[in-house]
Amino acid sequence: MNLIEGGVTAPKGFLAAAGAAGIKYEGRDDLALLVSKEPCESAGTFTSNVVKAAPVLWDRRIIREGNGPVRAVVVNSGIANACTGAEGMEICEKTAEAASEALGISPEEVLTASTGVIGMQIPVDKITAGIRALAPALKDTPEAGTAAAKAIMTTDTVRKEIAAKTVIGGKEVTIGAMTKGSGMIHPNMCTMLCFITTDAAISKEMLQKALSADVEETYNMISVDGDTSTNDTCVLLANGLAGNPVITAEGEDFDAFCEALRAVNTYLAKKMAGDGEGAEALFEMKVTGASAKAQAKTIARSVVSSSLVKTAIAGHDANWGRILCAMGYSGAEFDPEKVSLWFESAAGRVQIAKGGRAVSYSEEEATKILSEKEVTATADLGEGKESAAAWGCDLTYEYIRINADYRS
Amino acid sequence: MNLIEGGVTAPKGFLAAAGAAGIKYEGRDDLALLVSKEPCESAGTFTSNVVKAAPVLWDRRIIREGNGPVRAVVVNSGIANACTGAEGMEICEKTAEAASEALGISPEEVLTASTGVIGMQIPVDKITAGIRALAPALKDTPEAGTAAAKAIMTTDTVRKEIAAKTVIGGKEVTIGAMTKGSGMIHPNMCTMLCFITTDAAISKEMLQKALSADVEETYNMISVDGDTSTNDTCVLLANGLAGNPVITAEGEDFDAFCEALRAVNTYLAKKMAGDGEGAEALFEMKVTGASAKAQAKTIARSVVSSSLVKTAIAGHDANWGRILCAMGYSGAEFDPEKVSLWFESAAGRVQIAKGGRAVSYSEEEATKILSEKEVTATADLGEGKESAAAWGCDLTYEYIRINADYRS
Numbered sequence: 117m118n119l120i121e122g123g124v125t126a127p128k129g130f131l132a133a134a135g136a137a138g139i140k141y142e143g144r145d146d147l148a149l150l151v152s153k154e155p156c157e158s159a160g161t162f163t164s165n166v167v168k169a170a171p172v173l174w175d176r177r178i179i180r181e182g183n184g185p186v187r188a189v190v191v192n193s194g195i196a197n198a199c200t201g202a203e204g205m206e207i208c209e210k211t212a213e214a215a216s217e218a219l220g221i222s223p224e225e226v227l228t229a230s231t232g233v234i235g236m237q238i239p240v241d242k243i244t245a246g247i248r249a250l251a252p253a254l255k256d257t258p259e260a261g262t263a264a265a266k267a268i269m270t271t272d273t274v275r276k277e278i279a280a281k282t283v284i285g286g287k288e289v290t291i292g293a294m295t296k297g298s299g300m301i302h303p304n305m306c307t308m309l310c311f312i313t314t315d316a317a318i319s320k321e322m323l324q325k326a327l328s329a330d331v332e333e334t335y336n337m338i339s340v341d342g343d344t345s346t347n348d349t350c351v352l353l354a355n356g357l358a359g360n361p362v363i364t365a366e367g368e369d370f371d372a373f374c375e376a377l378r379a380v381n382t383y384l385a386k387k388m389a390g391d392g393e394g395a396e397a398l399f400e401m402k403v404t405g406a407s408a409k410a411q412a413k414t415i416a417r418s419v420v421s422s423s424l425v426k427t428a429i430a431g432h433d434a435n436w437g438r439i440l441c442a443m444g445y446s447g448a449e450f451d452p453e454k455v456s457l458w459f460e461s462a463a464g465r466v467q468i469a470k471g472g473r474a475v476s477y478s479e480e481e482a483t484k485i486l487s488e489k490e491v492t493a494t495a496d497l498g499e500g501k502e503s504a505a506a507w508g509c510d511l512t513y514e515y516i517r518i519n520a521d522y523r524s
Numbered sequence: 525m526n527l528i529e530g531g532v533t534a535p536k537g538f539l540a541a542a543g544a545a546g547i548k549y550e551g552r553d554d555l556a557l558l559v560s561k562e563p564c565e566s567a568g569t570f571t572s573n574v575v576k577a578a579p580v581l582w583d584r585r586i587i588r589e590g591n592g593p594v595r596a597v598v599v600n601s602g603i604a605n606a607c608t609g610a611e612g613m614e615i616c617e618k619t620a621e622a623a624s625e626a627l628g629i630s631p632e633e634v635l636t637a638s639t640g641v642i643g644m645q646i647p648v649d650k651i652t653a654g655i656r657a658l659a660p661a662l663k664d665t666p667e668a669g670t671a672a673a674k675a676i677m678t679t680d681t682v683r684k685e686i687a688a689k690t691v692i693g694g695k696e697v698t699i700g701a702m703t704k705g706s707g708m709i710h711p712n713m714c715t716m717l718c719f720i721t722t723d724a725a726i727s728k729e730m731l732q733k734a735l736s737a738d739v740e741e742t743y744n745m746i747s748v749d750g751d752t753s754t755n756d757t758c759v760l761l762a763n764g765l766a767g768n769p770v771i772t773a774e775g776e777d778f779d780a781f782c783e784a785l786r787a788v789n790t791y792l793a794k795k796m797a798g799d800g801e802g803a804e805a806l807f808e809m810k811v812t813g814a815s816a817k818a819q820a821k822t823i824a825r826s827v828v829s830s831s832l833v834k835t836a837i838a839g840h841d842a843n844w845g846r847i848l849c850a851m852g853y854s855g856a857e858f859d860p861e862k863v864s865l866w867f868e869s870a871a872g873r874v875q876i877a878k879g880g881r882a883v884s885y886s887e888e889e890a891t892k893i894l895s896e897k898e899v900t901a902t903a904d905l906g907e908g909k910e911s912a913a914a915w916g917c918d919l920t921y922e923y924i925r926i927n928a929d930y931r932s
Contacts, residue, residue: 167852167860167880199848201861201881234845235882346849423831424927431928437642440607441754444575452575453609472575473609474643512928513921519832520839520920 117376119383123261123277126292127315128357129153131254134267137246139239140194140232145267147246148191150311151219151254155185156353158227159324161331163348170197170204171228172349174212178227179351183320186353187225188215189311190247191268193296195238197230198346207240214244218251229309229349231270231296265294268309271518272296276387282376284369287360289316291376297388310335310350312380316373317356318363326374327352334381337413337506338389339421352377389420389507390490394514398490399429401439404503405496411448412504415495418446420508429491430510434459434482436468439493454498461488525784527791531669531685534700535723536765537561539662542675545654547647548602548640553675555654556599558719559627559662563593564761566635567732569739571756578605578612579636580757582620586635587759591728594761595633596623597719598655599676601704603646605638606754615648622652626659637717637757639678639704673702676717679926680704684795688784692777695768697724699781701788705796718743718758720788724781725764726771734782735760742789745821745914746797747829760785797828797915798898802922806898807837809847812911813904819856820912823903826854828916837899838918842867842890844876847901862906869896 125132130152137147160179162172178186190211197204212223230238254260265275279292293312318326331350356362363369390398401419406412419425422442428435436457444452457469463485466477485491533540538560545555568587570580586594598619605612620631638646662668673683687700701720726734739758764770771777798806809827814820827833830850836843844865852860865877871893874885893899 165849165852166854166857167848196845199845199860199877199880199882201879203881234843234849235877236845346845346852423923427924427927430924433928435642437604437607437644437754440575441573441642444573444754446574449574452607469607469643471609472607473611474607511924513924515831516835516838516919516921516924519835520841 117280117282117372117379119379120279120281122258122279122292123265123294124150124292124311124313125256125258125261126279127290127313129315129355130292130313131256132260132264133250133253133255134263135246135250137192137242139192139242145263146193147243147250148264148267149247149250149254150189150264152187152353152355154355154357155187156355157318157320157323158186159320159327159352161328161350163345165346167199167346169230169347170200170208171230172347173205174208175227175229175349175351178224182224184224186227187221188219189227189229189351190215191229191309192238192243193268193270194232195230195236196232196234196347197238199235200237203237207238210240211243214247218247227351231268231309231347234346261292261294268294268296270296271393272391274391276384276391278380278383280376280380282372284316284358284363284372285360287358289358289360289373290314291380293380293384295384295388309347310384312352314352314354315356315358316354316363317358317360318354318373322363322365322370323352323354326370326377330374330377330381334378334385337417338385339417339508386507389509392509393518394512395509396512397429397488397510399426399508399510400490400492400505402492402494402503402505403497404494405498405500406502407500409502409504411450412502414448415443415446415450416504416506418442419493420506423511426508426511429486430512432483432486434468434479434486439495440472443495450497450499456496456498458494459485460492460494461485461490463488525688525690525780525787527787528687528689530666530687530700531673531702532558532700532719532721533664533666533669534687535698535721537723537763538700538721539664540668540672541658541661541663542671543654543658545600545650547600547650553671554601555651555658556672556675557655557658557662558597558672560595560761560763562763562765563595564763565726565728565731566594567728567735567760569736569758571753573754575607575754577638577755578608578616579638580755581613582616583635583637583757583759586632590632592632594635595629596627597635597637597759598623599637599717600646600651601676601678602640603638603644604640604642604755605646606642608645611645615646618648619651622655626655635759639676639717639755642754669700669702676702676704678704679801680799682799684792684799686788686791688788690780690784692724692766692771692780693768695766697766697768697781698722699784699788701792703792703796717755718792720760722760722762723764723766724762724771725766725768726762726781730771730773730778731760731762734778734785738782738785738789742786742793745825746793747825747916794915797917800917801926802920803917804920805837805896805918807834807916807918808898808900808913810900810902810911810913811905812902813906813908814910815908817910817912819858820910822856823851823854823858824912824914826850827901828914831919834916834919837894838920840891840894842876842887842894847903848880851903858905858907864904864906866902867893868900868902869893869898871896
């Protein structure tokens with residue numbers, strides 16, 4: 117299995133296009149179209165927020181309640197189509213109908229997704245006109261995938277796409293993906309928006325199984341600001357063009373698929389955390405020596421969600437007491453007096469605490485380690501053999517600037 | 525019942541003193557001593573954090589496990605005595621012994637509390653020398669109470685003290701209190717540090733009952749940054765000097781006491797939220813029309829804890845979608861399509877949403893309302909008659925500045 121450059125158009129038979137529909141932003145692409153030449157099996161995970169955006173309700177119905185194929189996804193940035201009532205659902209319908217007409221497929225084969233401001237109605241005519249303009253421009257090139265990955269960005273500063281190749285049943289299988297997410301990121305089901313394509317042949321049941329397990333260890337382990345979005349959506353489409361024997365059960369082939377999926381989603385989850393609004397550093401929290409996996413995950417996630425830890429990272433400050441504090445209020449049990457702690461980055465590794473107390477270390481060395489672009493803290497609980505990692509970012513002035521006047 | 529100016533020395537028989545012990549800060553008071561002329565019944569609530577500071581363990585043992593009287597409290601700022609292992613507990617012991625010798629009381633009658641940096645040992649000689657210097661300076665004046673309230677501050681910008689007078693069994697009863705808290709505030713039992721004194725005569729059992737119920741509606745309903753401290757402590761001391769018939773059961777007298785206690789703690793909880801690190805505004809979230817009290821509290825608390833809501837308030841931006849979003853991920857169930865929302869302040873009141881969707885309103889008017897020093901959002905769930913309020917603050921550049929280099 118290898119990670120490779122590329123995105124949603126890397127697997128066989130997927131095409132993409134992007135353009136400027138003028139929904140809210142000016143002078144940039146804000147509409148992306150993703151289409152498979154062949155019908156796809158689909159899997160999806162969605163926000164756990166009680167307030168669910170209209171496209172989340174639309175996609176969930178098609179993927180979770182329906183059994184039919186999926187052929188296309190329409191994504192817009194600028195307006196989230198959340199808190200928009202019945203009119204919001206009508207916008208999803210009209211979007212799917214426009215794609216249906218432009219592509220010659222059924223509206224039930226079209227997924228929709230939106231990201232941006234909540235509580236504002238989308239000018240649907242701009243979406244439908246945009247779809248008609250994009251349909252003839254669909255291409256299976258890397259450039260088309262990249263254009264789509266850019267069009268779905270909001271406050272993201274870098275596009276997020278990756279692909280992986282593996283071999284299943286003697287056939288080369290590719291997985292490609294694009295995500296967006298920078299603010300309102302504390303996924304609880306899946307991340308803000310993530311679209312994964314694959315040419316693997318796999319049953320709908322096994323596809324959902326692979327995705328559901330994977331997001332628990334990837335997108336559900338990142339946090340930018342603790343706010344679980346109304347729009348979180350992660351969709352995985354499989355068109356079967358790789359020609360591998362269809363994966364219908366657990367086993368070697370399923371494991372190979374899951375391994376490649378994990379590599380893709382881990383890469384993108386970290387990319388998303390590191391590109392958190394205003395972030396200057398990716399912060400990884402590893403918990404080792406735990407007696408249970410759930411305990412390790414709860415503690416790791418609590419630490420990357422702490423405003424005080426995040427500001428300490430922004431200040432390159434080895435304020436390890438804040439890490440112990442955030443571990444302590446996580447809700448997981450552990451013995452503080454057994455905890456050892458290290459900071460680590462490209463600049464080195466230093467032990468900070470042992471048995472819940474500070475050891476003698478150089479603040480200067482710690483500050484140097486914490487001044488890198490990617491920083492890891494490891495807490496060993498001294499209890500057992502389980503471990504987990506979570507990813508977040510530092511909290512900077514820039515986060516405030518971005519969010520204090522996001523709508524204006 | 526009236527709120528009056530004053531603090532911990534307002535009730536009969538309580539004395540205070542403060543001084544500069546040079547624990548960590550320079551050029552300011554960092555040690556406070558609070559003493560009752562008569563033995564006190566005591567009640568306390570403490571942090572739910574698994575990592576508990578040494579003074580929390582010390583006080584909890586005396587108040588919750590012991591049955592003896594309490595006579596004195598020693599509080600220092602600068603270093604929190606958290607994550608300090610066995611040495612931290614020894615510091616509590618030596619502190620209590622020093623107060624015991626200086627005041628002629630038992631070490632078991634001395635509570636201790638600390639606030640400041642975590643993970644650093646307190647130079648205990650400075651504490652013991654400070655206690656010896658302060659003991660002869662103890663006074664029952666308002667100025668002495670104020671000096672104590674100032675000495676326990678860390679990043680607080682204003683001191684927080686208040687008192688209330690009421691009549692119980694024909695006797696005038698006074699309650700006085702001081703609190704500190706600005707960062708690492710997301711109490712889950714009680715606030716950072718709070719010391720309440722009263723001359724009421726009341727049994728230990730009823731004192732704890734009154735305090736435990738009260739903090740659920742006051743200190744447990746505020747949040748500055750979502751970080752539940754290792755040191756949260758709320759202590760209530762009653763010396764009985766008011767001469768009222770001892771309160772030993774529920775009834776009119778107990779209700780009068782609770783009413784005054786609620787007034788004192790609500791005042792201070794709001795004061796603490798409004799003085800959150802870097803805060804420029806107090807943000808109150810009211811939830812009405814709920815079908816259950818717990819539902820209303822969960823939703824209100826989730827909203828004041830949201831980084832995105834807090835930055836919107838900092839930007840005077842009526843970004844109501846973020847409020848709906850934070851309500852939605854609170855964990856409480858409700859129907860988004862029944863929610864109505866208003867913003868309100870000294871500058872007026874405006875309805876923003878009805879039935880989960882925006883109504884037509886003036887952004888200019890909303891911005892004017894959101895530019896005041898105290899801002900309230902009210903969400904009506906349209907379900908029932910229960911309600912709750914929570915208090916937080918806006919999230920500003922200043923919060924980052926304070927916390928990115930707090931230790932230096």
